[in-house]
Every structure is written in structure tokens, then in C-alpha cells.
Amino acid sequence: MTTPRTRTVWTFVITSLAAFMVSLDNLVVTFALPQIRADLGSGLEGLEWTVNAYTLPFAVLLLIGAALGDRLGRRRIFTLGLTVFTAGSAAAALAPSIGVLIAARAVQGAGAALVLPLTLTILSAAVPANRRGAALGVWGAVSGLAVALGPLIGGAITDGAAWQWIFWLNVPIGVVAIPLALRRLDETRGPSTRLDLPGVLVGAAGLFGVTLGLVRGEGHGWTSTPVLASLILGGVAVAAFVAWERRLEARGGQPMLPMSLFRNRGFAAVNVATILFSVGMFGAIFLLAQALQNVFGYSPLEAGLRTLPWTAMPLLIAPLAGPLSDRIGGRPLLVTGLLLQAAGLAWIAATMSTGMSYSQMVPAFTLAGLGMSLFIVPIATVALGSVRPDQQGLASGTNNAVREFGGVLGIAVLSSVFASRGGYGDPEHFINGITPALWVGVAALVAGALAGLVLPGRPTSAATPATADATTTRPILEPAAI
Incomplete structure (x- = not known):
């Protein structure tokens, strides 16, 4: 029978491993960009999206990842995020073109946004209050180490094998972590809150439109119709997001921001x-x-x-x-x-x-x-x-x-x-x-x-x-x- 102490140790190991994995992918690909450019025939725009396709959905969904866990079950959403992230990693490793790689990176970013905030919430709930500070301190150090070592690990893997192995590295970790999470983590919930799905969708559309216009501006011309349309529609969506959030808050709702x-x-x-x-x-x-x-x-x-x-x-x-x-x-x-x-x-x-x-x-x-x-x-x-x-x-x-x-x-x-x-x-x-x-x-x-x-x-x-x-x-x- 699993003791509370053993369960706490398992919780710490699983959440720290997951945090390390998704934090690592923030920078690990950066030093493989020249090889990706050569292998997939990408230009600057494609390389920008290789990085930004991960970061953009991560930024948007980060605000609702923990709330989804509170509403639907933290272990369930954490495991879902791990599954999505692992699948995105495999797709990125198999990508035959820059477009497929960008799409796979977006899937990775969405999965990471579900995983990372819940690693903290799950760990906080599992650790006794008198030891929580130490546990979270180590958790933060592990995550920070992943960020610091990202360029080194990415460079070493690209040099010693190929850039695809940057993504293959996540797959066995995810395959091991998913069943461990289902078996070793307790299912918990927090106060149920109403999700601000309109805010998520409108905010994501606005940020994507503005980013798309900025990325394509130099290559397509700043006054070209596609670029101007992206910037204008993105700006309108951002303004609509702000107006919606203000209105929802004024009515006593629960806005995303x-x-x-x-x-x-x-x-x-x-x-x-x-x-x-x-x-x-x-x-x-x-x-x-x-x-x-x-x-x-x-x-x-x-x-x-x-x-x-x-x-x-x-x-x-x-x-x-x-x-x-x-x-x-x-x-x-x-x-x-x-x-x-x-x-x-x-x-x-x-x-x-x-x-x-x-x-x-x-x-x-x-x-x-x-x-x-x-x-x-x-x-x-x-x-x-x-x-x-x-x-x-x-x-x-x-x-x-x-x-x-x-x-x-x-x-x-x-x-x-x-x-x-x-x-x-x-x-x-x-x-x-x-x-x-x-x-x-x-x-x-x-x-x-x-x-x-x-x-x-x-x-x-x-x-x-x-x-x-x-x-x-x-x-x-x-x-x-x-």
C-alpha cells in the first residue's frame, strides 16, 4: 500500500519531470534553427514560426490551464496536456516540411500550457504546508535548470544526432510519465469557475493576427493587403478582447484577464x-x-x-x-x-x-x-x-x-x-x-x-x-x- 510520504515523493518526481520537459522546449530548438532551415528549406519567416508557434498558444492558454484542472480534475487535465505535448513532439520529429513542423510546435505549446501551471497546483496540494516552500523551491530550480540548459542540450543533440532528436527526446519521457501520473497522482479539484471561452478565442485571434502581420511584413511588404489585413483585424480583435473582458468583469463574471x-x-x-x-x-x-x-x-x-x-x-x-x-x-x-x-x-x-x-x-x-x-x-x-x-x-x-x-x-x-x-x-x-x-x-x-x-x-x-x-x-x- 502506498504511504502518504511515498505518494508525495511520486508527485514531486512526476511534476518536476513534466515541468523540466515543457520548460526545456522553450529554448531547446533555438540552436537547431540553422539545421532546420537547411533540411526543410525554410526562410526566416518559417524559423520565426517554428519558435513562435510554441510560445503563442502557450501564452494564451496558460491563463486557463489551472482553471480547467480545477473544473474537470487536475490529474485529468495534466495527463491530457502530457498526451498532447508528447503527440506534438512525435509529430515535430516526423515533420517532412516546415509547415508540418510549425503545426506540431503549436500542438506542443497547447499541451505545455495545460501541463505547466498544473505541475505547481498538484504539487502544492500534495505537499504538507510546512514543507511546501522547500518543495516549490526545488521545483523552481528544476524548471530554471531546464531553461538554462536548453541551448546546450539542443546544440548537443543537433550536433551528435540530428535536430529531430530534440523532439524524439520528449516521447519516451511522456510515454513513461503519462501512466505514472494516472497511477500515482491523486485526482483533485479546486473551486469550480466558469471558463471565459469567448475571451480565450478572441484574445488568441488578436494575438495571432498581430503576430502574423509582423512576421510577414518584411517579406510581403508592409503595405500589402495580407499584411495590412492581419494587423488591422488582429488589432480589432485585441480591442474586442479588452472590451469583452471589461464587460464581463462589470457584470460580475469571471474574465480570463x-x-x-x-x-x-x-x-x-x-x-x-x-x-x-x-x-x-x-x-x-x-x-x-x-x-x-x-x-x-x-x-x-x-x-x-x-x-x-x-x-x-x-x-x-x-x-x-x-x-x-x-x-x-x-x-x-x-x-x-x-x-x-x-x-x-x-x-x-x-x-x-x-x-x-x-x-x-x-x-x-x-x-x-x-x-x-x-x-x-x-x-x-x-x-x-x-x-x-x-x-x-x-x-x-x-x-x-x-x-x-x-x-x-x-x-x-x-x-x-x-x-x-x-x-x-x-x-x-x-x-x-x-x-x-x-x-x-x-x-x-x-x-x-x-x-x-x-x-x-x-x-x-x-x-x-x-x-x-x-x-x-x-x-x-x-x-x-x-
Whole structure:
């Protein structure tokens, strides 16, 4: 007979494994993009969608994943998400064309949005209150490790086998995790809430339309009918989403994203800073991962290793930045972090040339990594501290979704600049494109720092993941990712 302690251990193992798997896929494909481009004959637009097709549905559905679990059963929805994610991974590995790969990545993203918030909810419900903080801390470290190691793992697999194995890797893990979840996890539910399906559909349509227009703008012409139609219809859908959410909230309903939250100066400012952080960093990583291979001749593994001063820095800095944030507040760290990231990207943009050595990149990567660490450590505390305790689960989910969409926007915008000023071709052509794109990333990060200055000096309320109610329908803690 399974003891409560054994059940708790199994819950921790299963949820941490699932969180690692879906968090890994956020960046693991980035360093395989040159090989995908060569094998599937894709252009820049196809590579953008290879990344964004995962992130966009993930951002939209993240806000309702936990609510679905509360309503229909957390284990059931968690297992469904694992199944969808695993099936999407297999389809991506078998993809014969870039279009099929993009569709499979969208399936992966939808599955990940069901899995990730429920890993936290299920774990919180299974762990005794006096040990919850430690369990969630380890969970966060595991998820953060996946993000940090994503470029390295993706590069190693692409180098040693083929890019398809990035996706095949998920299949046996999913095949093992699904029956384990059904057998070892308890079925629990939370307070039943009415799902805002119109909000989900209209919001998704708006974000997709805007993203489609931005991605296709340079290739099809910014004044072309398809691009203008995408941008206009997407903008109209976003406006309709805002109007619907306001109306639903005014009638006492349960909107996916209550607009009243953004009347709070602190909450609005932290989300503006978050989206600008993601614009600069996601967009830069997308292009620099390709530059290291296409311009400087590194293999995927060598490129992944060389970005570790950037991507792995949070693992070293977070233990120091956390206590510092508690002492001086999150605003100084957040603003300093954004400025350091801007300095790192500016360094690269100012010195980028075909003859640039790796030793010249290290200080810039280190600066960017240090800045990223200082930003992501206090961001959850600042977001939660800006709202009432009963709004903190929703505030956390919103901030995570904003971060993900910022990444989508960053890849689209910086890639458009890259294509307009240079693009693929010889190394000099690539440099001509990436340099102004990086300066756009710098501008976004500086603007994010200015938004951070609007934040209150100290949170007005506080809650920690350790004390979060295990029945909350929104994630309190998510792995910070670039």
C-alpha cells in the first residue's frame, strides 16, 4: 500500500519531470534553427514560426490551464496536456516540411500550457504546508535548470544526432510519465469557475493576427493587403478582447484577464517592463544563436556552450539576488538588471563584425546574463506585491503570459529589422542585419528600465509560493525564462 510520504515523493518526481520537459522546449530548438532551415528549406519567416508557434498558444492558454484542472480534475487535465505535448513532439520529429513542423510546435505549446501551471497546483496540494516552500523551491530550480540548459542540450543533440532528436527526446519521457501520473497522482479539484471561452478565442485571434502581420511584413511588404489585413483585424480583435473582458468583469463574471488589474500602477508597470524585457532578450537570442553558427562557424554544441555565461548565469546569481531583493526591494534589482542587459546587447551590437573573437563576446554575454538574473529573481515578488492577496494567483499567471507574448513580439520585430537591413547570405550580410536588430533590443530594454522606475519602492502586500493556497486556480510561481 502506498504511504502518504511515498505518494508525495511520486508527485514531486512526476511534476518536476513534466515541468523540466515543457520548460526545456522553450529554448531547446533555438540552436537547431540553422539545421532546420537547411533540411526543410525554410526562410526566416518559417524559423520565426517554428519558435513562435510554441510560445503563442502557450501564452494564451496558460491563463486557463489551472482553471480547467480545477473544473474537470487536475490529474485529468495534466495527463491530457502530457498526451498532447508528447503527440506534438512525435509529430515535430516526423515533420517532412516546415509547415508540418510549425503545426506540431503549436500542438506542443497547447499541451505545455495545460501541463505547466498544473505541475505547481498538484504539487502544492500534495505537499504538507510546512514543507511546501522547500518543495516549490526545488521545483523552481528544476524548471530554471531546464531553461538554462536548453541551448546546450539542443546544440548537443543537433550536433551528435540530428535536430529531430530534440523532439524524439520528449516521447519516451511522456510515454513513461503519462501512466505514472494516472497511477500515482491523486485526482483533485479546486473551486469550480466558469471558463471565459469567448475571451480565450478572441484574445488568441488578436494575438495571432498581430503576430502574423509582423512576421510577414518584411517579406510581403508592409503595405500589402495580407499584411495590412492581419494587423488591422488582429488589432480589432485585441480591442474586442479588452472590451469583452471589461464587460464581463462589470457584470460580475469571471474574465480570463480582468482589466481592472491594470488600473494598478505597480501591476501595469511591472507588466510593461516584463514585455519589453522579453522583446529584447528573446529577439536577441533568436538571432545570436544563428549568428554564432552562420557567421562565426561554431557547431550547434559549440554555440550552446558559448552562450552559457548568459543563459546559465541565473543559476549562480539567484541565490544571492533573492536575499538582496528582500532587503532593498525588487525595483532597484529589476531596473539595474534591465540596464545591464541593455549594456550587454549594446556591447555586442557596437563591436559585432565577421572577425569578432569569442573572447570579445564573453564580457557582453556575462553582462547580459547578470542583468537577466537580477531581473527574473524579483519579478514574481514585485508582480504579486502590487495586488491584493486574493488577486495574486491571477497576477502571476498574467505576468507569465505577458512574458511569453513579449518573446513572440521580440522575435517578430527584431527579425523584421534583421531582414530589412541584411538577412541570410554571406556573413557580412548577416552582420548588416543583426546589428540594427540588436539596437532595437537595446531600446526595448532601456524602455523597460524606465517603466520599472514607476514601480513603488516597496511592495504593498506580499505572498510567497510557500504560503499560497493549494487550491488557487492560477499559478503563483512559474520558471522564469528568456
